[in-house]
Amino acid sequence: MTNQEILTDAFCTALGIDAGQVTDELTYNTIPQWDSTAHMLLIAELENRFNVMLDTDDIIDMSSVAKAREILANYDIQF
Numbered sequence: 001m002t003n004q005e006i007l008t009d010a011f012c013t014a015l016g017i018d019a020g021q022v023t024d025e026l027t028y029n030t031i032p033q034w035d036s037t038a039h040m041l042l043i044a045e046l047e048n049r050f051n052v053m054l055d056t057d058d059i060i061d062m063s064s065v066a067k068a069r070e071i072l073a074n075y076d077i078q079f
Contacts, residue, residue, distance in 0.1 A: 003050075003079050007069060010049050014042035024066035050077050 001009075011022045015033040028034055034042075043059050046052070046068065052075045054062075062068050069079050 003072075003077055004069075006049050007046075007065070007072070007079070010045040011042065011065065011068075014038060014045040022065055024064065024069075027064040028062075046072070050075070052077070 008019050008022045011017065011026070012019055015031075015038050017031070017033055021031070026034075028039060039059075039062075043054060043062070047054055050072060052072070054071070054075075058071045058074070062071055073079065
């Protein structure tokens, strides 16, 4: 599985959405499934799958799929 596929699967699992919905344009609170509770599930899912510990600023800044990729790149995750 590529890191992009892992990222997509993490969003699908945490938010309960189809892979087709996981695009760079998907942003926090634009769909009912991505609320504050699901956001924390998403963070946990990403941390587990990529074996990283995100800091508070990164958790707060993670406002879209594109931003998630950008933040994870700071932890040496290549996409």
